[in-house]
Amino acid sequence: MIFNTGSALLDAIVLAVVSKDADGTYGYKITQDVRCAIDISESTLYPVLRRLQKEDCLEVYDMAIDGRNRRYYKITEKGRVQLNLYRGEWVTYSQKISQIFKEANL
Template identity: 40%
Template sequence: MNAQLKKGLLEFCVLATLRTEDSYGYQIIKDTSNVIGISDSTLYPILKRLEKQQQIESYSVEHNGRLRKYFHLTPVGQEAIAQFLAEWPEVMQVYDYIKGVI
């Protein structure tokens, strides 16, 4: 997949992963791996950016004697997903144009 296109979709994949339950970095990577490949070095800047934009919140939980940072989807993040899905028909129109359907 084109790097620029992938970059634009990664944030929404992370948000979608958190839609059903809170999760932590490694689990997010595992959950998204069958759809889109993401590495630690790519994921953590995305998580920071989403947190700064108040689309996710983080909290820590002790696991095996260590703190594990979990992420939670906020209402702002839920709205971002809804907005993305609402704009998807426009994306498909561009796809159809490129494909030669239109």
């Protein structure tokens, strides 16, 4: 993707991906799902997950899978509120950009 992915957009994508599973999801799966939308490395994603956890948008728990600990991330109520704000902003933003492209005959 040639567009710069700002932190707010990345936060919105991560919150949307995590919100898909009511029981939460683990880091590697989040990375794979986010990569369907944007090119991102795990070294970029994990600081975002930690920050969203620190901001109380995500809660974290560990679960043993095949004898190994797997860290799960689950969206909180505060995270859902933030995600809804991002959705509203995205609709407005994308409509404005689409209008500009339309006017430019793109």
